[in-house]
Amino acid sequence: MVLAGTITQKSLHPLTLLAQLVGRQISGELVVVSNDVRWSLWLQRGKLLFATSSQNGFDALRFEARQLFPEVITDLVLAQLQLYHRQYVHQGDALTADHRSIRWLVEQEHITFDQAGQLVRALAVTTVTSLLRVTKGSYEVNNFSNIFDHPIFCTLDIRALVEECHQQSESIAPRRNETAPQESAMPSDVVSTPSLDDIVNPGNDIKSLLQKASTNPFESPLDSIGNESTASTAVAKPGAAPSYQLVCIDSDNQFIQELRGYLEDTVFSITSVDDVATAVADLAKCHPDLILLTTAMEGLDGFDLCSHLHRHPQYKDVPIILLSQRSGIIGRIRAKLAGASFFISKPVNRTKLMVKLFTLLV
Incomplete structure (x- = not known):
């Protein structure tokens, strides 16, 4: 059936x-x-x-x-x-x-x-x-x-x-790029060499990774399954408002525009906050489902704010992804101690970000 x-x-x-x-x-x-x-x-x-x-x-x-x-x-x-x-x-x-x-x-x-x-x-x-x-x-x-x-x-x-x-794809990608011979063209539907880095190929739409497309690719696929679970829906219905409120606390306007570009028309509604003085107040208005937080912004220590939000009763269960210009081990340790869900270095790898969003929100 x-x-x-x-x-x-x-x-x-x-x-x-x-x-x-x-x-x-x-x-x-x-x-x-x-x-x-x-x-x-x-x-x-x-x-x-x-x-x-x-x-x-x-x-x-x-x-x-x-x-x-x-x-x-x-x-x-x-x-x-x-x-x-x-x-x-x-x-x-x-x-x-x-x-x-x-x-x-x-x-x-x-x-x-x-x-x-x-x-x-x-x-x-x-x-x-x-x-x-x-x-x-x-x-x-x-x-x-x-x-x-x-x-x-x-x-x-x-x-x-x-x-x-x-992670496995990331670990083999450098070796593959250095040693692999030029490959013949493959059909775009199925690629034989397994690598999540290749999910996003030139010409493919990055938005499709977390998109509830308006073209109805699923035709409301799971709404008819009945009482398998009472869990909330992870994806919005076509035409409906986005399901998730993502708040990005960052003064990097270029990054904000890039983020809006490849999350446009997805299940996310994006709100950016670039004023340190009003960051916490703005969060209260947005009711975020997920927070992207830079570690370095004028007048702001992202690690400290992450720790504060992690202890706050209103935000303690909200996943936080820390963004940093540096990817050293010290930053990763501080991020873990501050209660961050993930620590990602800039420039952000779009495929990696999509996978992180997937693991946090399903």
Whole structure:
């Protein structure tokens, strides 16, 4: 039974879609299709139980198993595993073949239940990273009534998983830029090399990452799901007022304009504050859902203000992102002690900021 989704391929924003699913604590199977590649994510109350892709085939499972358990996953075990995997692919059940194969490894006592959880997690990182780079496609959220017929090896927090994918991409990006040969042109819908840094490609709209687009890419996708959760909606309906009030305390006008530019028409309503004397009073008027706060502004120590707001009963639960011209370890330690949720150096990496917003607001 299809609970929600699109029928034809159109603009698709996986980060926003995942934010909705997590915020609504959806249970079911998310299936995304783009250029004949299918992704399958098994969800239970907004948590990820398993993720795989037809793009992976057996290769991803073999690679991750070998990486994690080289002494156990011998050539003989791999040959047996591939035969077991292939029978489900031939039966048209490719998106459960990986999970069934992991279960086979456990049943044959090649790996333990906990080790199976490690393998599931490794596959999830690969799958989610590639999914986040899709720009066009279709999706549906299906009932998964027989989900308990499959062992649950682990339960993964999608927000933490997205953040990990981004951090890994950051760590390999410099090496990739230095050593990678010139690549041939790839379809814009699906890019084979997994990197969250490439979510935003030249020509792609940065606003789409957290946008409830006016073109109805989701067609109110989750409103019809009923009583899966009483959690508040993470994204505004088309045409409605923005859902989140973001207050930026910064006197850097150029940065404010850039922020408005790539958050325009998103779920955020942006208010800027550049007067230190009225900053706290202005916050009280705005009722912010999230605060961006510079560490250095004339007459203002951002660390001290962050600490004050963190202790204030009205703002103690409001996430604060500290912005700094410097990215040293001292600043990060001071930010943590002041109660900041994140510490970001300027100039701000737009993709990184989007991921931080996602992790804070779903």
